[in-house]
Amino acid sequence: MDFISILSVFVMACFVGYYVVWSVTPALHTPLMAVTNAISSVIVVGALVAGAAEGSVISKWLGLLAVVLASVNIFGGFAVTERMLAMYKKKEKK
Amino acid sequence: MILSLLAAAAPAAAPANAFPYPTAENSPIVPLLYLVAGVLFIMALRGLSSPATSRAGNRYGMIGMTIAMVTTLLTHGLASLPEIAGAIAIGGGLGFVTARRIKMTDMPQLVAAFHSLVGFAAVLVGLAAYLNPIAFGIAGLDGIIEPQSRIEMGLGIAIGAITFSGSVIAFLKLNGNMSGAPIMLPGRHAINLGTLVAILGLVGYFTQDQAPWVIAVITALSFIIGFLLIIPIGGADMPVVVSMLNSYSGWAAAAMGFTLHNTAMIITGALVGSSGAILSYIMCKAMNRSFISVIAGGFGAAPEAAAGGGAKVQRPWKRGSAEDAAFLMKEAENVIIIPGYGMAVAQAQHVLREMGDLLKKEGVNVKYAIHPVAGRMPGHMNVLLAEANVPYDEVFELEDINGEFAQADVAFIIGANDVVNPAAKTDKSSPIYGMPVFDVDKAKTVMFIKRSMGGVGYAGVDNDVFYMDQTMMLLADAKKMVEDINKALAH
Numbered sequence: 001m002d003f004i005s006i007l008s009v010f011v012m013a014c015f016v017g018y019y020v021v022w023s024v025t026p027a028l029h030t031p032l033m034a035v036t037n038a039i040s041s042v043i044v045v046g047a048l049v050a051g052a053a054e055g056s057v058i059s060k061w062l063g064l065l066a067v068v069l070a071s072v073n074i075f076g077g078f079a080v081t082e083r084m085l086a087m088y089k090k091k092e093k094k
Numbered sequence: 095m096i097l098s099l100l101a102a103a104a105p106a107a108a109p110a111n112a113f114p115y116p117t118a119e120n121s122p123i124v125p126l127l128y129l130v131a132g133v134l135f136i137m138a139l140r141g142l143s144s145p146a147t148s149r150a151g152n153r154y155g156m157i158g159m160t161i162a163m164v165t166t167l168l169t170h171g172l173a174s175l176p177e178i179a180g181a182i183a184i185g186g187g188l189g190f191v192t193a194r195r196i197k198m199t200d201m202p203q204l205v206a207a208f209h210s211l212v213g214f215a216a217v218l219v220g221l222a223a224y225l226n227p228i229a230f231g232i233a234g235l236d237g238i239i240e241p242q243s244r245i246e247m248g249l250g251i252a253i254g255a256i257t258f259s260g261s262v263i264a265f266l267k268l269n270g271n272m273s274g275a276p277i278m279l280p281g282r283h284a285i286n287l288g289t290l291v292a293i294l295g296l297v298g299y300f301t302q303d304q305a306p307w308v309i310a311v312i313t314a315l316s317f318i319i320g321f322l323l324i325i326p327i328g329g330a331d332m333p334v335v336v337s338m339l340n341s342y343s344g345w346a347a348a349a350m351g352f353t354l355h356n357t358a359m360i361i362t363g364a365l366v367g368s369s370g371a372i373l374s375y376i377m378c379k380a381m382n383r384s385f386i387s388v389i390a391g392g393f394g395a396a397p398e399a400a401a402g403g404g405a406k407v408q409r410p411w412k413r414g415s416a417e418d419a420a421f422l423m424k425e426a427e428n429v430i431i432i433p434g435y436g437m438a439v440a441q442a443q444h445v446l447r448e449m450g451d452l453l454k455k456e457g458v459n460v461k462y463a464i465h466p467v468a469g470r471m472p473g474h475m476n477v478l479l480a481e482a483n484v485p486y487d488e489v490f491e492l493e494d495i496n497g498e499f500a501q502a503d504v505a506f507i508i509g510a511n512d513v514v515n516p517a518a519k520t521d522k523s524s525p526i527y528g529m530p531v532f533d534v535d536k537a538k539t540v541m542f543i544k545r546s547m548g549g550v551g552y553a554g555v556d557n558d559v560f561y562m563d564q565t566m567m568l569l570a571d572a573k574k575m576v577e578d579i580n581k582a583l584a585h
Binding site for chain 2: 029
């Protein structure tokens with residue numbers, strides 16, 4: 001992909017993000033932060049590439065360390081979001 | 095089916111490439127899968143528009159992440175699978191256990207800690223890409239990194255490092271390991287600005303010279319500036335800081351996405367970046383302060399702000415007991431409860447819900463009113479009330495409930511202060527002037543739980559609500575007071 005295509009994806013995604021985030025109800029702003037935390041750990045993709053690559057031992061270990069950190073975030077972020085969202089209940093109809 | 099296609103595509107594509115590892119461009123299905131992951135992440139956030147759809151959204155997020163990780167592993171990682179699986183197991187296990195055990199009142203710290211990890215991971219990925227650019231497909235076999243990739247890499251590392259050290263400070267302040275009071279260095283604006291300019295200058299220079307010292311200095315300076323940026327910001331401005339760092343962690347991921355030409359990372363980075371930016375904006379607006387003034391820091395530290403009103407006059411106020419409060423609320427028709435950070439500190443959310451239940455049994459209409467900046471992160475109070483089993487349709491935002499105070503018999507303030515201060519509406523000299531506040535002065539009776547009359551809110555200003563005729567001060571620890579009210583109500 002050339003730079004302009006990537007930039008286009010980025011700019012469009014910023015607009016999508018703008019509208020999607022404004023539609024999030026304020027009551028769920030804490031879960032929003034937790035889940036954005038989890039998904040921003042998609043940086044693990046880069047960590048996996050580095051961790052798997054031959055050619056530089058240091059690079060490989062840096063990558064593996066980054067995989068550990070990002071995994072804390074991915075598993076922790078999704079799990080804590082799930083835990084919070086499970087607590088939001090409607091009034092019981094009696 | 096897709097996975098088998100993928101597995102078939104990846105090795106076949108590899109020999110055709112000049113680089114020893116296949117890049118994302120090798121098979122059309124690979125970028126497509128990253129795109130799918132990106133779309134699933136968008137749907138994850140979309141789900142949060144209502145509590146009813148939110149859990150499905152979270153699942154979409156998990157599926158998206160699984161797709162992104164499996165795709166990467168199949169195209170790049172099969173050779174080192176044991177090490178990688180070990181790394182995922184260690185990190186994942188740690189994260190999962192933490193997420194299960196963490197107390198809901200500690201959520202702001204947890205989020206800050208998670209941000210720091212994203213930031214640090216971004217730095218590590220950036221450094222790894224610098225050390226082994228061929229594996230990332232951003233350099234020819236001679237190891238010369240493309241200039242454009244150098245800018246992306248430099249910025250990614252810088253933003254990641256700022257996110258890391260900034261989040262560490264935010265974590266320490268939120269967790270109480272470090273005083274929440276602003277730490278003001280002399281000439282800090284000049285130092286910060288100079289450091290930022292130096293970082294940008296070095297990123298520019300990096301395109302000319304890919305020497306290790308350049309990237310090392312960029313990394314070091316960025317760690318320092320992250321630290322310097324957050325220490326002057328006071329504890330109650332943390333909602334803005336946490337949101338801002340959320341945003342940074344997104345931009346760091348996006349910068350890495352540019353380096354790796356990975357759409358999942360770019361889409362996610364843009365989403366998270368916008369999310370944090372919007373939350374920062376909402377928080378600033380709810381305090382009627384500019385983003386710049388929050389970032390410049392020092393709010394709540396200036397002693398002259400508190401003394402500004404001239405000599406303090408002792409004004410009369412009324413103290414009430416738990417029994418008085420219980421009696422009045424029993425007789426009331428409408429009670430609006432306003433929780434604040436003090437409720438979280440006292441862990442009073444569960445007893446507060448019991449109080450609500452007891453009142454409802456008496457036929458009282460109970461509602462909860464939440465200010466956007468209540469607590470230490472956006473939505474903090476909502477989570478605590480949800481944890482205590484308060485139905486979310488009894489919880490209202492500022493603009494939805496503010497008109498109802500005129501009909502309210504009791505406004506019950508627990509652990510909040512500045513968000514009910516009428517000076518925000520009337521006193522132009524007040525540091526909180528212009529901040530939207532609850533119109534509690536319109537309620538027939540105001541009950542204000544507070545530890546003592548001495549303390550003031552974060553803004554360091556006196557609150558006229560204390561001295562109103564209809565105000566009853568309930569001076570005690572919030573949890574203790576509500577427990578006593580519950581006892582009185584149960585009789």
